[in-house]
Amino acid sequence: MTKRIATAVGVSTPALSPLERKRTVTTSSVLEQAQFFPRLRYMGSKYKLLPHLERTFAQLGxxxxxxxxxxxxxxxYLLKAQGFNVVSNDFMKFSSTIARATVENSTERLSLEAVEKICGPAADDRDFIQTTYRDLYFTHDDLAFLDSAWSHIDQLVGYKRDIAISALVLSAARKQPRGVFTFTGLRYDDGRRDIRMSLREHFRERVAEYNGVVFDTNTTNTAVHGDVFELTATSPDIVYLDPPYAPPKDDADYTKRYWFLEGLSNYWRGMEIMPETKTKKLVKKFTPFAYPRSIEDALSRTFRKFEDAGAIVLSYSSNALPHADRIVDLLREVKPKVEVQAIDHKYHFGTHSAATRRDASEYIFIGRD
Incomplete structure (x- = not known):
């Protein structure tokens, strides 16, 4: 496969800020392009594994x-930068919105004028976020900004709307200590700049980040929101799988940790809040990948679903169940040739200098016919 080096040099776009210009014109390779992608503090995020995945995808072709x-x-985004026609899917709405803004979208950016309008006076008197989450996570001014921002975002359409929502979600994630919404208060405040900044200040910077990674390709890319078992694209050259890593105890439920981001991505429309909970969280969206009791069957069903793909590439951790040998057995049921790469990795819990860290191996399983 010949790589298409992703670059936005020569793209005509009005009034880009210095940060936007840096993001769009200084990329000189596929990997550098992907490493500019805005970082969301997220369980199992693959930013540090991009060099390994880039080599794997390039070798598979x-x-x-x-x-x-x-x-x-x-x-x-890495796959798009490598020149693949990408179908990107996730069962979390905010994740699929980010993919629409950055993977499916190849040309549109949110203008500085639109950003200033969103950061200006509210377009209506909505106060759902201020009322529901008062004194729980952010200051009154920050909560009021979220309501106000949505009063303008509701007037946007298409990829501009997706960029605005993605920036709002990333703002909330960066502002919240540890990036998760399983607790209230500031007991995890480590003094980082991200925590001291207002959400309005965050939003301006996060839009610039997302604007800066928009680039055009000769490929067709699609972002969808749904269950993996409902995907219709089942026989591509490569299927990449990075499901939740089921721990031996507890669960790997993403709704439990990122429900505020999920609600914020759609202004809580059509989402069920649990009013009796202290955090006013959303009802969990069950996934069989998050639990030890159901993970083996979920992996086996997924491998069978994509048995017609040219190659199946799976990321998984040595801290999780099932163990590597069992995953190899399950993958060989549909792909007889299985290669396993073990990469030393350190998982971080918390954001301060004394945060707990756990050494583990991050596995990349590659199954082929």
Whole structure:
């Protein structure tokens, strides 16, 4: 496969800020392009594994790829930068919105004028976020900004709307200590700049980040939101799988940790809040990948679903169940040739200097016929 080096040099776009210009014109390779992708603090994020995945995808070759659990969106974006026609999927709405803004979208950016309008006076008197989450996560001014921002975002359409929502989601994630919404208060405040900044300040910077990674290709890319078992794209050259890693105890439920981002991505429309909970969280969206009791069957069903793909590439951790040998057995049921790469990796819990860290191996399983 011949790589198409992703670059936005020569793209005519009005009034880009210095940060936007840096993001769009200084990329000189596929990997550098992907490493500019806005970083979302996310369980299992693959930013540090991009060099390994880039080599793996390049060696496998082909023209089409499915990223079935897109998460932060960075691997879908890497595949796009490598010249694949990408289908990006996730069962979390905010993840699929990010993928639409950065993978499916190849040309549109949010103008500085639109950003200033969103950061200006509210277009209506909505106060759902201020009322529901008062004194729980952010200051009154920050919560009021989220309501106000949505009063303008509701007037946007298409990829501009997706960029605005993605920037709002990333703003909330960066502002929240540890990036998760399983607790209230500031007991994890480590003094980072991200925590000291207002959400309005965050939003301006996050839009510039997302604007800066928009680039055009000669490929067709699609971002969808749904269950992996409902995907219709089942026989691409590469299927990349990065499901939740089921721990031996507890679960790997993403809704439990990122429900505020999920609600914010759609202004909580059509989402069920649990009013009796202290955090006013959303009802969990069940996934069989998050639990030890159901993970083996879920992996086996997924491998069978994509048995017609040219290659199946799976990321998984040595900290999770099932163990590597069992995954190899399951993958060989549909792909007889299985290669396993073990990469030393350190998982971080918390954001401060004394945060707990756990050494583990991040496995890349490659199954072929």
């Amino acid at each position: 082909g023209t089409s790829a499915v990223d079935a659990f897109s998460g932060s969106g960075v691997v879908s």
